[in-house]
Structures are given as structure tokens and as C-alpha cells.
Amino acid sequence: MKGLYAWGYKYLRPLVLKLFNIHITGSENEPPEGGCLVCANHISNFDVIVLAASLKRQLRYLAKAELFRVPILRSIVKALGAFPIRRGEGDVGAIKTTLKLLEQGEMVGFYPQGTRHIGVDPRGTPIKHGIAMVATRANVPVLPVCIQTKNFKIVPFRRIDVRIGKPIYPEEFGLSARSPDEYKRISEYIFKKITDMIED
Secondary structure, eight states: OOHHHHHHHHHTHHHHHHHTTEEEEOGGGSOSSSOEEEEEOOOOTTHHHHHHHHOSSOEEEEEEGGGGGSHHHHHHHHHTTEEEEOTTTTOHHHHHHHHHHHHTTOEEEEOTTSSOOTTSOGGGSOOOSHHHHHHHHHTOOEEEEEEEEGGGOOOTTSOEEEEEOOOBOGGGTOOOOSSHHHHHHHHHHHHHHHHTTOOO
């Protein structure tokens, strides 16, 4: 970690953990180094903050391109590890940046659902299949993370459980062809690893 991210992690992380009442399990599953794709369910705008506070390493993540059009805001979000994505356009540039960061040994966050599903059990939500394409092309482990809170709605001081699963390594995918059907199968496999950690 470096710069603003390191400062925030050191001084603001304890406050975030208390404010969101975050309880973390499975930290030992986080790879200590090397490229890693962090995949989590998406229930709130605060998910990236919850994830960043729950992980030991710096998290890089995609943020909507509009945030980078305001000079001061652009400097802040970039310092916090974000890089832009044009939503709804199939942004090839964002995917290339993701792959490059993973190749450089960074940890990048990704939401298989593609968008937030507030107050909805993730097990009944649709998922996007780009995650499989990124995971197989990057040839890095996928770290499944489950974010669970009451009614899947984040409220200050309401307990949030962050469960970090065991890494899924590329050979586990059993990729037989780079086809839509294979990407669909692998994406569903990854997301099931996340939803299997939900406790009723």
C-alpha cells in the first residue's frame, strides 16, 4: 500500500470497521501476494469500502467514468485505487486495464452481478459472465467474498459479516473452450462459491 490509500487504511479502517460493525472470517485465505481477482456479491454503494477494510492488501477497483471528469474528485478516486469504466458500453479499455493490473500482481475487485441488488438475496439474482473471461485470461486465482447483513441492506452499526472463501485457482475452472457457454458455466461456478457462504 502507498499514498492516500495507505493513510486511509491505517487511520480510517478502525473507524470503518466500527461504523459498519464488520466481522471478518477467512482472512487466512487471502493470497499474500500476486495477482488476484476479488469477487463479491453487490448489495450497496458501500461494498467497496467494506471490502477494502476487510482485506489485508490494497484493493484496485472499477468506478464509473463520470467520477473521473471532475478534476479534484478524479485525483482522490485514483489515489484510492480506482480506475474508470464506462457502464453499459462493454468497455474493452477497462477490461484491458484490469488484466494489466492483475499481471502486475495487483488485487482487483469485481462484482459478478454487475450492479447492486439492495435488499435482495444474491442467490436469486442474475449475473454477468465477463468475470469468467477476465479470470481465465488473467490466469490468476479468484478470491470469493460474501457480504451478508440483515435483509441484505447496509445500515450504520448493523452487523456485516464478510466471509472470505478459499481461492479458486485457474485449473479448477476446467476451461475447455473460450465460448459463451463456458464463460457462463465458470461465472456461475464462481458466484456459487460466494452464495454458498450465505448463512440463513
